[in-house]
Amino acid sequence: MNAVLAEARRIVVKVGSSLVTNEGRGLDEQAIGEWSRQLAALARDGREVIMVSSGAIAEGMKRLGWTTRPHEIDKLQAAAAVGQMGLAQMYETKLREQGMGSAQVLLTHADLSNRERYLNARTTLLTLLGLQVVPVINENDTVVNDEIKFGDNDTLGALVANLVEADLLVILTDQKGLYSADPRKDANAQFIREAKAGDAALEQMAGGAGSSIGKGGMITKVLAAKRAAGSGASTVIAWGRETDCLLRLAKGEIIGTLLVAPTQKSQARKRWIADHLQLRGAVMVDDGAVPKLRDEGKSLLPIGMTGVDGDFSRGDVIAVRDPSGAEIARGLANYAAAEARLLCRKPSSEIEKLLGYVAEPEMIHRTNLVVTRQG
Ligand SMILES: Nc1ncnc2c1ncn2[C@@H]1O[C@H](COP(=O)(O)OP(=O)(O)O)[C@@H](O)[C@H]1O
Numbered sequence: 001m002n003a004v005l006a007e008a009r010r011i012v013v014k015v016g017s018s019l020v021t022n023e024g025r026g027l028d029e030q031a032i033g034e035w036s037r038q039l040a041a042l043a044r045d046g047r048e049v050i051m052v053s054s055g056a057i058a059e060g061m062k063r064l065g066w067t068t069r070p071h072e073i074d075k076l077q078a079a080a081a082v083g084q085m086g087l088a089q090m091y092e093t094k095l096r097e098q099g100m101g102s103a104q105v106l107l108t109h110a111d112l113s114n115r116e117r118y119l120n121a122r123t124t125l126l127t128l129l130g131l132q133v134v135p136v137i138n139e140n141d142t143v144v145n146d147e148i149k150f151g152d153n154d155t156l157g158a159l160v161a162n163l164v165e166a167d168l169l170v171i172l173t174d175q176k177g178l179y180s181a182d183p184r185k186d187a188n189a190q191f192i193r194e195a196k197a198g199d200a201a202l203e204q205m206a207g208g209a210g211s212s213i214g215k216g217g218m219i220t221k222v223l224a225a226k227r228a229a230g231s232g233a234s235t236v237i238a239w240g241r242e243t244d245c246l247l248r249l250a251k252g253e254i255i256g257t258l259l260v261a262p263t264q265k266s267q268a269r270k271r272w273i274a275d276h277l278q279l280r281g282a283v284m285v286d287d288g289a290v291p292k293l294r295d296e297g298k299s300l301l302p303i304g305m306t307g308v309d310g311d312f313s314r315g316d317v318i319a320v321r322d323p324s325g326a327e328i329a330r331g332l333a334n335y336a337a338a339e340a341r342l343l344c345r346k347p348s349s350e351i352e353k354l355l356g357y358v359a360e361p362e363m364i365h366r367t368n369l370v371v372t373r374q375g
Pocket residue numbers: 015016017018019172173174175177178179180181182183184205206207208209210211213214215216217218219
């Protein structure tokens with residue numbers, strides 16, 4: 001039994017176009033039903049599951065009666081918009097049959113590189129998970145052009161894994177996993193059972209898409225595993241039609257190729273917040289707040305704040321300083337500096353009255369906060 005798999009609590013599952021649409025023949029109702037059944041069983045078992053599903057363009061092409069994939073980006077975007085209706089409807093129906101709610105989330109690259117949108121997307125997804133609803137994510141193809149397109153959903157799957165700090169990214173595809181070369185082209189290709197995510201040798205093995213339906217091929221899956229490992233998530237690449245694939249993986253059975261993340265999740269998040277983003281300001285807290293944040297893992301509430309430094313926006317990384325001025329923590333601000341100044345020393349119940357709206361009751365939520373100095 002593999003512990004990385006068995007202990008994964010938050011799991012992002014990505015399915016590619018060729019699987020979802022039966023090689024472009026139309027939405028595979030049975031396959032979507034099977035994944036939905038397994039996602040529901042995992043959710044009942046206390047796991048948090050997110051689906052990243054491709055297939056909008058392929059399904060849209062079928063609905064529009066197109067037999068060859070157009071090259072014009074506007075036509076692809078139109079096909080995606082048509083196909084997404086069917087895709088969302090199918091997941092909604094199949095998850096509902098299993099007693100699970102579902103939610104459609106369409107994201108772009110810009111959404112995840114903009115700090116405010118990043119925080120909004122993260123908060124919404126975590127709220128959906130808390131409500132036991134399965135988010136079904138795809139790229140928002142209508143509003144992106146070639147330069148900023150993820151293009152393949154493997155990258156999107158990895159960024160979602162980073163966004164929600166998943167433990168595991170499962171990429172389901174039309175091959176049993178990663179081989180030493182494309183098995184469609186090389187009969188001697190060797191199957192890879194386990195490797196370290198980010199190992200450069202893997203990139204040499206992986207080629208482009210083998211079918212005309214999928215976009216990325218194996219190279220984008222290997223790179224997605226590297227990216228997911230950046231936030232501590234390991235990746236499995238497996239055949240999407242394997243019986244009870246998701247359930248067996250969650251029990252610790254290695255199916256397909258396991259690419260293990262070298263860094264632990266908690267360290268990865270801490271490093272990301274502490275190093276990756278520039279500090280945009282700081283809030284000062286009172287003596288009562290210090291042990292709550294530093295020792296008890298609590299969120300920072302406005303009531304504990306005594307002052308605000310700098311000019312930051314929602315989603316920026318800010319420092320938290322104790323009354324002597326020493327930094328004790330860093331985290332993502334839920335409110336901009338001007339708003340935070342109004343919130344100092346105020347109970348969260350007054351946020352709406354003071355600002356006219358409530359983003360969250362906390363100034364920094366505990367999941368977005370890392371302690372940088374121990375007591
Ligand atoms: N080293 C490799 N191991 C396995 N498959 C590979 C490899 N290199 C390239 N491929 C190709 O990648 C394809 C899967 O990618 P893709 O068609 O984009 O699928 P999806 O739609 O699931 O994302 C396989 O069918 C295979 O032909």
